[in-house]
Amino acid sequence: MTQEQFSKYSFLLDRTARKVKQYAQQQFKMGEFDITVDQWLVMKNLSENEVLSQTALANLVFKDHPTLTRIIDLLCKKGYVERIPHPQDRRSFHLNLTQSGLQKVSELKPQVSQIREKAWENLNSKDFEEFKRILNTIYANLEQNN
Amino acid sequence: MTQEQFSKYSFLLDRTARKVKQYAQQQFKMGEFDITVDQWLVMKNLSENEVLSQTALANLVFKDHPTLTRIIDLLCKKGYVERIPHPQDRRSFHLNLTQSGLQKVSELKPQVSQIREKAWENLNSKDFEEFKRILNTIYANLEQNN
DNA sequence: CGGATATAGTTGTTATACTAACTATATTTG
């Protein structure tokens, strides 16, 4: 295989990732979910982990700090999340889903799963495992500490 | 496989696509390439196709018109691309690589290929074919006209 | 021909991504 051919993966990967996000975002909009796909990822992770700082959450969702700051800002404005001052460390916050945020997560969870399924028509569990393996290998190949 | 498990593909896909772009962008910066990864994609496609309108180019690179307008604006400012008025259709342009743009493409082409290769360490041609097949299937599953 | 419609491209707005620079607070260490 030539270098030239290999190069195409980045185009296909980027194109597909954008399509997946775009499709989900359109469904979110049609269903009047009131949040974006990235905001959903953040809220879901908050719901699955009790006490999280912004740094801990950033590491979970693989977003950088400025990006997460802004997503949290928006979720606070919408009333789904609150920043609770950390009792020992005045630099830090505990992030909390509000009552409204908890309700939103449990309401959207099954709907999001259903939206996500559409991408896997005509594909099976073996494909899924292969896909995960290859994505994770690529990710590991490009990590900084190589 | 549960819905929940399937849902993770979107996270891994997004995470990996971002890492691939980020890694390339860092290499572009280190090499002082003077363009972004998306600008490179546009210039490469211009170099491979003689006469392109913005619409034709947008379809090639799978970006929408506003995004492409802005990328072309930046490439014009940098002197790598020019908009030539279409002789028959006054709404439209022919996009052209300048001399400087052509030189940039031929200078960067091998370097970009080399950067792109790093992702494929520990993976082989069969993986590559599988990966392409799965990405293309997902893309097709989510196209609008379904 | 002339009004309706379609197409090419631009502009505006919001969100995310990334880097860099910054503030405030903790921690380390001489």
Place this chain on the structure above:
DNA sequence: CAAATATAGTTAGTATAACAACTATATCCG
């Protein structure tokens, strides 16, 4: 303890992504 350093989070600036609304020009069709 005090200075150096590290960490938590924010702000600023630029680029890309998506959608909606817009201008200008072409085309269609009665």
